[in-house]
Structure formats: structure tokens, C-alpha cells
Amino acid sequence: MTWFSETLHPGYCQHLEIGHVVFEDKTEHQHLILFDNPIFGRVLALDGIVQTTERDEFFYHEMLVHVPLVAHGAAQNVLIIGGGDGGSLREVLRHPVEHATLVELDRTVIDLCTEHLPGLSQGAFDDPRTQVHIGNGGRFMADTEQKFDVIIVDSTDPMGPGEALFTQAFYGDCKRCLSPGGVLVTQNGVPFFQADELTRAGRRLRQEFSDVGFYTVPVPTYVGGPMTLGFSTDNPDLHRLGTDVLAARFAALEITTRYYTPHVHRAAFDLPGYITALIP
Structure with a gap:
């Protein structure tokens, strides 16, 4: 028996x-492995x-995407930084957006997942609303003059290629x-394991946005308890919307989700004490 550690x-x-x-x-950017596991x-x-x-995957992708898009209520132009597996793009395109731009560092990730994990993207890369840019996400944000209604940072952890997506400069460009x-x-x-990461992000995001909140999602293979997702805006009403408003907007989409619901959306912002204590 062989194990991945x-x-x-x-x-x-x-x-x-x-x-x-x-x-x-091993590409020029990172080592990749795709394997079959009897549970996952x-x-x-x-x-x-x-x-x-x-x-x-649905825990993470549904909460990463539907929370900001349902809260916004009228997003037409959405940007995804990272997300080469296509799961976030799939969920974005379930909304009536006009354009979805995805910036992925490593083309191999897209090609690999499209061929061997087609259930994640479900044809999203072929949708006419999709535009893919292969390159460094930080550099893209620094150089672009485009405007987006929602920006989703579907990144790796802040190490290696993903480190630049957690900096003050990157948040300012967003x-x-x-x-x-x-x-x-x-x-x-x-x-629970990455306390400093959450605290640093909170400090940096609050230097750029007037309203910064965090919400949680449990992902079984992201061990250590719930993951935190940052929600930053200059509209203080968006992460405080009532369940009735969220439910009406979600119902209008006429989609079925496996984890996200309007009640879960609202409850996800109610944080346990150990997480609240880490947020500056």
C-alpha cells in the first residue's frame, strides 16, 4: 500500500x-500529482x-463563490485568481454573469483537470463567457485596468507561487x-493551524477596505477545523443581508447546491470565539 503524506x-x-x-x-512552477483515493x-x-x-470540493467552491455573488446580487464581471481546477469557474457560471475571467499561473493545472477531473469544471472552460489568462495573478492585478464586480482569490497557501497573493500590494490592486x-x-x-495567516490578512485587508468580515466553511481534506474566507468591500450592507433577501436571490437562480444555502450563508459569518480572537 502506498500513501501520500x-x-x-x-x-x-x-x-x-x-x-x-x-x-x-514537476512543471516550471510546481510539483503536481493526481491520484485516486478510495474515500475522496x-x-x-x-x-x-x-x-x-x-x-x-463542493464545500469550498460553493461557499467561495455563492456567498459573494448572492450578496452582491447583480455581478456581471467576475475575476478568479487561481482556480485552475475549474470548480470556482463552474459555480460562477451558474449565475447570470456576462464575463468570467480566470487567471491561472500554470496551464498544466487546467489541462490536467479538464482531462482527468472533468466533473469539477463541467465544461466551464468552453463557456463563451469565460476568458482564461495564463500568468502570474499578482502581476495581472498590478497591470490590469479592468474593473470587476467580484474578485475571487482561489489561491494556494501563502508559500511558493501563492505567496504574492497575500501581500498588501496585491490587496491594494484588488x-x-x-x-x-x-x-x-x-x-x-x-x-486552528494558521492563526498568523488570518491575523495578517485581517490587518492588510482593513488598510484597503472599510468593511472586512470573515466567514467559515468546513472542508474535510483541509484538516484542522473550519477554513476562513475573507469578505472585503466598501459596502457594509453586503455581509449583513438578512436570510429573506439571500433566499429570494438564491431562489431566482434556480440552481441546486450541495452545501450552500441562504441560511448557511448567513450563519457562516457567526464565528467561534477562537477565530474572532485572531481577527484584528
């Missing part, structure tokens, strides 16, 4: 049985860290590129 957190390791290695390679199905890991699995009343959503780690 993830050692993201010092002093702690999770192991996943490798039933079959579908693909493994197909698993994608980058630089030794699990990114997504067939069985539990603010500059948001339309009035727009929303930035960020991946800010599992605070």
Missing part, C-alpha cells in the same frame, strides 16, 4: 492512500499539499480593480 503544518501530517497515480510531473476519489496535490478532491460596491473574497487558511 501531506505535511503542510509543522508537527502534524495527514496520509491519503494512493490507489493509482493518474499523473505526476481523485485527489489533486500541488507541492505536497492537497488542493481539491472529487468528493469534497481594491483598485473593484467596481463601486464590489466584493473581494480571499482564502485565508485554517485558523
